[in-house]
Amino acid sequence: MNVEINVPAGSSRGYPVTIGRGLTGNCAELLAPVFSGKKIAVITDSNVAPLYMERVRASLERAGFIVIEYVFPAGEGSKNLSTLSDILEFLADNRLSRSDALVALGGGVVGDIAGFAAGCYMRGIKYSQIPTTLLACVDSSVGGKTAADLRAGKNLAGLFYPPQAVIIDPDCLSTLPDEVLSDGVAEVIKTGILDGEDLFSLAERGNIRENADEIIKKCVMYKAKIVAADEFERGERKLLNLGHTVGHAVETLSGYKVSHGHAVAIGTAIITRAAVKLGRCSDEVCARILAALRACGLPTATDFSADALADAAISDKKRSGDSITLVLPRGIGDCKLFETPVEELRGIIKPGL
Numbered sequence: 001m002n003v004e005i006n007v008p009a010g011s012s013r014g015y016p017v018t019i020g021r022g023l024t025g026n027c028a029e030l031l032a033p034v035f036s037g038k039k040i041a042v043i044t045d046s047n048v049a050p051l052y053m054e055r056v057r058a059s060l061e062r063a064g065f066i067v068i069e070y071v072f073p074a075g076e077g078s079k080n081l082s083t084l085s086d087i088l089e090f091l092a093d094n095r096l097s098r099s100d101a102l103v104a105l106g107g108g109v110v111g112d113i114a115g116f117a118a119g120c121y122m123r124g125i126k127y128s129q130i131p132t133t134l135l136a137c138v139d140s141s142v143g144g145k146t147a148a149d150l151r152a153g154k155n156l157a158g159l160f161y162p163p164q165a166v167i168i169d170p171d172c173l174s175t176l177p178d179e180v181l182s183d184g185v186a187e188v189i190k191t192g193i194l195d196g197e198d199l200f201s202l203a204e205r206g207n208i209r210e211n212a213d214e215i216i217k218k219c220v221m222y223k224a225k226i227v228a229a230d231e232f233e234r235g236e237r238k239l240l241n242l243g244h245t246v247g248h249a250v251e252t253l254s255g256y257k258v259s260h261g262h263a264v265a266i267g268t269a270i271i272t273r274a275a276v277k278l279g280r281c282s283d284e285v286c287a288r289i290l291a292a293l294r295a296c297g298l299p300t301a302t303d304f305s306a307d308a309l310a311d312a313a314i315s316d317k318k319r320s321g322d323s324i325t326l327v328l329p330r331g332i333g334d335c336k337l338f339e340t341p342v343e344e345l346r347g348i349i350k351p352g353l
């Protein structure tokens, strides 16, 4: 049985996120009703293409679509303006029209850069996310954020550009290496800390693959709720940045050698220990969060100094003026936004290291 969750977006009725095993091979059934054009460009990376491109293509062709494919080298290093430019040129060379559509098939890197391309090709064409990593299933494919990294930092270019449909096939996780799965687990634990006991206790047990369907459903429901309340991240949606201020700093300082999920795990651990020092979180809650991260094989510390992390975080885009908004956990299911002057950031991070 498929699960369908609606994500409200803009003034429209929003878009469905459909979760079901085997859906990649039947994606056209869900896409034909929302794509009126003839042609579909499937954008993916060099790891995902040999695994899932054929079944997606076959389904789309059975429904009468003409399919063109664009494959770029896998990895965060491809999430840049050069790949964006190559995708746009590819779409134009293949005469994709405004009524045609794009499918982003892959992890968060594919979703972010292909979604960005959909948002700016001919001032915006329809598109769908078909996430294939746990991270993309539970987080990046939902909510309409698209992005490219700039030399100055991650996600510094991008659009809010919601898809017409998100199709999640948990079967795709079967080919995912444990190391990549654990990146998604970091976002699951983050979401569990925000959402509450139900999800957190599922994640903390550590057997993520067995509980993947339930975990994905709960994460998507939580994200849909937050995005419905604050689509453009003016307030409540900032909660989703739990662990990300320090996490992005770790990612940037490592030259992206530390993956997004692993960096988020480190960021979550540091900000939770910092919250204890600020008197906002109990030792027990902190110990539970650290234990959950470790049980899932995630790191909880970094060798970067508080100075380096604060400097990197301050040059990050999520800063407004002279202050920075941190997300502090107080309990499971209880996090608060905490606005602090940038000059105090180093002092907050240091005891969290």
Ligand SMILES: NC(=O)c1ccc[n+]([C@@H]2O[C@H](COP(=O)([O-])OP(=O)(O)OC[C@H]3O[C@@H](n4cnc5c(N)ncnc54)[C@H](O)[C@@H]3O)[C@@H](O)[C@H]2O)c1
Pocket: 045, 046, 047, 048, 051, 074, 075, 076, 079, 106, 107, 108, 109, 110, 112, 132, 133, 134, 135, 136, 139, 140, 141, 142, 143, 144, 145, 146, 147, 154, 155, 172, 173, 174, 175, 176, 177, 180, 183, 184, 260, 261
């Ligand atoms: N837009 C958002 O709201 C949002 C939210 C969170 C993260 N992100 C972004 O997502 C990105 C990270 O995403 P990610 O962790 O999915 O990374 P990724 O897309 O690089 O995928 C990780 C690796 O797994 C491979 N892969 C993908 N699916 C596979 C499968 N089913 N089987 C085997 N291998 C597979 C990929 O080729 C890649 O090598 C970051 O750039 C981050 O900034 C965006």
Ligand SMILES: [Zn+2]
Pocket: 139, 187, 244, 260, 264
């Ligand atoms: Zn993230």
